[in-house]
Amino acid sequence: MTSDNAYHGDVGDYFARLAGDSPYNAFTDRPAMLELAGEVAGLRLLDVGCGAGNYAAELLDRGARVMGIDGSATLLGHARDRVGDRAELRLHDLDTPLDFAADAAFDGAVCALVYHHIRERARLLAELRRVLRPGGWxxxxxxxxxxxxxxxxxxxxxxxxxxxxxxxxxxxxxLQRLTLETLVNEWLSAGFTLERLVEPRPLPRLREIDADRYERLTREPSFLAVRLRRPPGDS
Known part of the structure; x- marks a missing residue:
């Protein structure tokens, strides 16, 4: 999170609980995003807005090397409890440059449900393009x-x-309300190519746990997810 939206204290604890098993996070957003990430074994990845470490844990279990950054010390505490010393975790305001990372330092990056909270989105995208290797996603x-x-x-x-x-x-x-036109143009203007766009649906097993939310999430989209790439010849 960014500094003005950082989830401190009880609020951070609440979001850590919510991200763990909610219909929206655990059954809809996270499965779709991990599918978009694909095979990650051996890759060095940046988890942008890592929150309580749910993505970091999944990526580590799949063989990636992970650095997670977030603006909330409370959420980072939950992330450390979840992943221990298997990942490097750093307190960082996402509205500021990623000055801790060298050019082309990462093979890929994950940015889950934080983009609409960012004020300096163009700068964040430029920084992500910089720290991804050419061809990185x-x-x-x-x-x-x-x-x-x-x-x-x-x-x-x-x-x-x-x-x-x-x-x-x-x-x-x-958060900022954004149109599809604005979102796609921001990503393309930052120099990324758009490889895939999905409107995540919940996992079928959610129906057995929460039938009402399953029906709602299969009828009305809540999230938009994309796979972007820094062009291989980019310098």
Whole structure:
């Protein structure tokens, strides 16, 4: 997370619990993103906005070497509990340059459900392109534009910053509504090529656990996920 959205204290603890087994994270976003990442054994990966370490743990178990960064010390504490010393974890504001990383330092990067919280998105994309090797990939997920439109109402083309209230009514997060046009053009303008775009559906076994949310998530998209690549000849 970025500094103004960092999940500190009880809020960080809440998000750590939510990311672990929620229908949205564990059964919808994470499976889709890991499929987009594909085979990762032997690769050096950057987990951008690593949160409580759920992605880092999965990637490590699949044979990757992982560095995770996040703006919340609380969430990083949960990540350390989850992965121990198997990954390098770093406290870092994602709205600032990735000055800890050398050019072409990573084979791939994962950025799960944090993009819509970032104010300096163009800078973050430029930095990710810099720290990825030529030919390296980025898998990224974000809030689906139609989901934000359904929830907040008004014009689909409204790209204002809004507060999103979570199931715990005492907790809100700040995010920017973005159209599909804006999202795709930001990624392409940053010099990435778009290899694949998916609108994640939940795993079928969610139906046995939470039938209502399964039906909703198979009817109404909540997330958008893409696989981007730094062109092989990029320098």
């Amino acid at each position: 980025l898998v990224l997920s974000t809030s689906h534009p139609t989901s934000d439109w359904r929830h907040h109402g008004g014009s689909y083309y409204d790209e204002s910053w809004v507060d999103f209230r979570l199931p715990d009514p005492s907790i809100t997060v700040h």
